Amino acid sequence: MKVTPEFLNKYNKTGPRYTSYPPATSFSPKFTSADFIPAVAASNREQPESISIYVHIPFCPQLCHFCGCNTTAFESAAKIRRYIDCVLKEIDTVAQHIDKSRKVSQIHWGGGTPNSINFDYLAEITERIKSLFQFTDNPEIAIECSPAYLTMEDIDRLAVIGFNRVSMGIQDFNPEVLKAINRRPPKFPIEQVMDRLRQNNFKGINLDLVYGLPLQTLESFKENVKKAIALSPDRIVTFSYAHVPWVNSNQKKMDETRMAGPEEKLQMLLAGYEIMTNNGYEAIGMDHFAKPTDNLAIAKHSKKLHRNFQGYCTRETTGQVYAFGTSGISQLWSTYAQNLKNLNQYMDAIEATGLAIERGYSLTKEETVIREVINEVMCNGYLNFDDIAQRVKCTADEVKAITAYDSTMLLPFIEDGLVKIIDGNIHVSSDGMFVVRNIAMLFDPNLTNSTSQFSKTV
Numbered sequence: 161m162k163v164t165p166e167f168l169n170k171y172n173k174t175g176p177r178y179t180s181y182p183p184a185t186s187f188s189p190k191f192t193s194a195d196f197i198p199a200v201a202a203s204n205r206e207q208p209e210s211i212s213i214y215v216h217i218p219f220c221p222q223l224c225h226f227c228g229c230n231t232t233a234f235e236s237a238a239k240i241r242r243y244i245d246c247v248l249k250e251i252d253t254v255a256q257h258i259d260k261s262r263k264v265s266q267i268h269w270g271g272g273t274p275n276s277i278n279f280d281y282l283a284e285i286t287e288r289i290k291s292l293f294q295f296t297d298n299p300e301i302a303i304e305c306s307p308a309y310l311t312m313e314d315i316d317r318l319a320v321i322g323f324n325r326v327s328m329g330i331q332d333f334n335p336e337v338l339k340a341i342n343r344r345p346p347k348f349p350i351e352q353v354m355d356r357l358r359q360n361n362f363k364g365i366n367l368d369l370v371y372g373l374p375l376q377t378l379e380s381f382k383e384n385v386k387k388a389i390a391l392s393p394d395r396i397v398t399f400s401y402a403h404v405p406w407v408n409s410n411q412k413k414m415d416e417t418r419m420a421g422p423e424e425k426l427q428m429l430l431a432g433y434e435i436m437t438n439n440g441y442e443a444i445g446m447d448h449f450a451k452p453t454d455n456l457a458i459a460k461h462s463k464k465l466h467r468n469f470q471g472y473c474t475r476e477t478t479g480q481v482y483a484f485g486t487s488g489i490s491q492l493w494s495t496y497a498q499n500l501k502n503l504n505q506y507m508d509a510i511e512a513t514g515l516a517i518e519r520g521y522s523l524t525k526e527e528t529v530i531r532e533v534i535n536e537v538m539c540n541g542y543l544n545f546d547d548i549a550q551r552v553k554c555t556a557d558e559v560k561a562i563t564a565y566d567s568t569m570l571l572p573f574i575e576d577g578l579v580k581i582i583d584g585n586i587h588v589s590s591d592g593m594f595v596v597r598n599i600a601m602l603f604d605p606n607l608t609n610s611t612s613q614f615s616k617t618v
């Protein structure tokens with residue numbers, strides 16, 4: 161592999177993460193609950209036809225100091241019950257406006273820690289969704305779990321409720337690192353947890369690791385990656401720790417002097433990549449890895465990989481996303497809408513009106529075209545203008561005009577061996593995927609010269 165820290169530094173400038181296009185920083189408070197219902201009605205006539213549902217459970221019994229998710233330390237049982245009632249009411253409200261001939265292909269529970277609340281609540285919400293919607297033949301029903309609260313019986317119960325995908329936060333296998341980030345250790349050895357998940361036929365089992373946490377070194381991170389591989393999950397993610405103590409004040413409680421600097425973090429990224437790819441895992445983007453038998457790797461080969469706020473998914477299962485719960489972001493074909501991030505404000509709004517939109521964004525036709533192009537480059541490292549044109553119902557020349565495409569802008573990447581143009585189609589090499597954000601930026605005509613509000617691209 162010729163990718164070195166020097167190479168990455170060359171391309172390491174500021175730019176959007178393209179988790180969504182336009183990015184969440186463009187969402188406006190002028191978009192309110194009153195705008196959301198017509199947007200849901202319009203989504204029935206848009207694509208994809210299938211429905212993805214996101215349910216956000218913000219509760220965690222103990223807050224890890226590194227965490228950047230929307231979480232709250234354990235609230236009273238009464239407050240959790242009240243929250244579940246709100247989520248049920250929100251589902252009922254939105255479901256009234258969704259065409260019932262459409263089918264649910266995907267449900268994702270995130271948080272927070274959805275497996276830390278009473279499992280009767282997981283069953284109750286799942287039953288409500290089942291009573292309101294039809295499902296595709298093989299829906300993916302996924303849950304993010306912390307192993308600190310996961311028992312063998314819990315895993316059996318998750319399967320009975322209908323879950324068939326699990327993502328587990330490992331972060332680090334070393335108890336000293338977990339202590340340094342105020343994280344509870346797993347309740348059961350992860351080997352046992354993995355066995356039980358497999359016995360229950362869970363697929364796409366994912367483990368999250370994080371690099372850049374206090375006490376971690378390049379060597380200790382390599383050990384983490386090897387331990388994760390030895391557990392043989394279907395997927396492994398290596399997240400770069402995002403240290404933004406001015407946004408997440410809990411992060412101030414960790415010892416900054418014991419965290420790896422940017423150079424060491426780049427070495428961790430590259431070492432993780434090398435160990436994973438030398439041990440049978442395929443890179444899905446630069447920090448996500450999957451076994452060749454996993455749906456994500458298969459989708460990548462057939463250029464059908466997709467991404468939403470919940471992470472990578474396949475075009476086959478991805479629907480328009482309807483999100484429920486505090487801070488959840490709905491991703492419809494031409495609308496983004498985010499719920500109130502404050503738990504109490506969310507519940508008050510739902511109890512009053514059944515909806516709790518804090519901000520949102522209505523995409524123009526041009527923006528939906530740019531989004532398709534950027535998603536395709538970011539996920540599949542590939543661009544066929546005819547395919548995109550078919551998807552967005554215009555011509556390939558219109559797609560090129562809207563994205564201000566000019567093949568000469570790719571020349572520096574072609575010279576570095578990161579991009580090839582074959583029969584007019586753009587192919588990003590596996591090395592090029594390390595700098596794919598830089599390549600995607602070329603197709604974003606709305607990007608202003610000032611990208612200082614964004615993070616570094618690598």
Ligand SMILES: C[S@@+](CC[C@H](N)C(=O)[O-])C[C@H]1O[C@@H](n2cnc3c(N)ncnc32)[C@H](O)[C@@H]1O
Pocket residue numbers: 226227228229270271272273274304305306307328329330331368369370399400401402403
């Ligand atoms: C909602 S949490 C996972 C579920 C569960 N609560 C747990 O801790 O295992 C989603 C993932 O985001 C990642 N994450 C959280 N905060 C992060 C941060 N500041 N930087 C990078 N990754 C982070 C962690 O790897 C975590 O597993």
Ligand code: SF4
Pocket residue numbers: 219220222223224227228229231271272273306329343
């Ligand atoms: S990492 Fe997981 S358990 Fe820890 S605070 Fe974040 S969401 Fe909660």
